[in-house]
Amino acid sequence: MVITELNSTECKALLTSTRMGRLGCSKDGQPYIVPIQFVLDGIYLYSFSLQGQKVEWMRANPLVCVQVDEFGEQREWQSVIVNGRYEELPDRIGWKRQRDHAWSLLSKHANWWEPGGMKPITEGGASHLFYRIVIEQMTGRRARTVP
Amino acid sequence: MVITELNSTECKALLTSTRMGRLGCSKDGQPYIVPIQFVLDGIYLYSFSLQGQKVEWMRANPLVCVQVDEFGEQREWQSVIVNGRYEELPDRIGWKRQRDHAWSLLSKHANWWEPGGMKPITEGGASHLFYRIVIEQMTGRRARTVP
Numbered sequence: 001m002v003i004t005e006l007n008s009t010e011c012k013a014l015l016t017s018t019r020m021g022r023l024g025c026s027k028d029g030q031p032y033i034v035p036i037q038f039v040l041d042g043i044y045l046y047s048f049s050l051q052g053q054k055v056e057w058m059r060a061n062p063l064v065c066v067q068v069d070e071f072g073e074q075r076e077w078q079s080v081i082v083n084g085r086y087e088e089l090p091d092r093i094g095w096k097r098q099r100d101h102a103w104s105l106l107s108k109h110a111n112w113w114e115p116g117g118m119k120p121i122t123e124g125g126a127s128h129l130f131y132r133i134v135i136e137q138m139t140g141r142r143a144r145t146v147p
Numbered sequence: 148m149v150i151t152e153l154n155s156t157e158c159k160a161l162l163t164s165t166r167m168g169r170l171g172c173s174k175d176g177q178p179y180i181v182p183i184q185f186v187l188d189g190i191y192l193y194s195f196s197l198q199g200q201k202v203e204w205m206r207a208n209p210l211v212c213v214q215v216d217e218f219g220e221q222r223e224w225q226s227v228i229v230n231g232r233y234e235e236l237p238d239r240i241g242w243k244r245q246r247d248h249a250w251s252l253l254s255k256h257a258n259w260w261e262p263g264g265m266k267p268i269t270e271g272g273a274s275h276l277f278y279r280i281v282i283e284q285m286t287g288r289r290a291r292t293v294p
Contacts (some may be wrong), residue, residue: 022214024171024178031171031178033214035226067169067180079182 001075006140011080014068014140015040019109021068023047023133025057025086032057038066038133039105045082045133046102055129062086066133080140084133091129102130148222153287158227161215161287162187166256168215170194170280172204172233179204185213185280186252192229192280193249202276205233213280227287231280238276249277 006014015021023036034054038047045066049055058064062085069079089099153161162168170183181201185194192213196202205211209232216226236246 022169022180024173024180026171026173026176026178029173029208030210030230031173031212033169033171033180033212033228035214035216035224061176063177065178065180067182069182077182081180083177 001143002146003141003143006078006080006142008138010078010142011082011138011140012040014070014078014080015045015082015138018068018070021045021066023054024065024067025054025061026063027057027060036066037106037109039109041101041105043135045084045135046105046130047132048102048106048128048130050128055131058086058131059088064133074145076142076144078140078142080138082133082135083137084135087132087134089130089132098132099130102132106130148290149293150288150290153225153227153289155285157225157289158229158285158287159187161217161225161227162192162229162285165215165217168192168213170201171212171214172201172208173210174204174208183213184253184256186256188248188252190282192231192282193252193277194279195249195253195275195277197275202278205278206235209233211280221292223289223291225287225289227285229280229282230284231282234279234281236277236279245279246277249279253277 019039020035020037022033024031024033026032032054036047038045064084064086066082069077071077089095089102091099166186167182167184169180171178171180173179179201183194185192211231211233213229216224218224236242236249
């Protein structure tokens with residue numbers, strides 16, 4: 001296997017083709033990971049969630065990361081890590097345009113509301129919120145079999 | 148879809164059947180995620196890595212998490228998150244037994260050395276290290292279609 005770095009275009013290609021990733025946030029030095037669905041648009045990853053631990057943590061500390069990978073045949077793989085900043089798109093005056101944009105991007109894809117948007121039935125009653133990750137740094141690697 | 152919590156036995160079952168997960172660590176409030184291969188044994192997740200960012204970060208802050216998921220047919224999924232503590236198994240007197248045990252567990256599985264153990268070729272020369280995550284908390288969820 002030969003491992004090489006991905007350039008910015010290759011990182012974006014993986015973020016576009018793989019709309020499922022893992023979001024990392026942290027609180028008091030304890031990291032937390034959840035699977036999310038997202039859509040890349042410019043310098044943003046758009047997503048949404050129910051209220052819960054990850055939203056509380058990201059409000060308290062907006063430094064987050066999103067990791068995406070893809071495993072191919074013959075043990076080939078690609079992985080991208082995005083460092084970014086959490087930005088909530090609140091349901092308030094002044095945010096309608098950004099929220100509508102997020103909705104328009106996310107609603108194009110089937111299953112976009114899972115699993116980040118679903119909670120155990122016992123918790124019920126929470127409302128969804130839209131957010132985006134401002135991409136600040138993006139790196140990736142690829143492993144390919146040597147011919 | 149109905150979302151339910153997994154009990155401890157169900158969490159362990161997923162950690163046993165899915166030896167590929169995402170490790171989260173953090174430094175100064177910035178989380179970081181990398182895919183890893185691991186083997187569950189008792190209260191430990193055994194794994195190994197080349198030297199690099201995640202090892203440096205985990206040495207500085209041993210609070211880590213490991214997230215594992217599995218996606219089935221008809222949008223069904225399971226996801227487990229482990230909170231734990233990084234413990235290095237150094238190549239020194241007093242650690243041989245634990246290192247041999249880690250090796251014996253990990254070497255049973257094909258591909259266990261990827262991708263956590265491989266780096267871009269330009270970096271070369273780094274040596275592998277064994278480590279384990281002491282599981283301190285483990286929770287999980289499952290989504291199933293309603294019959």
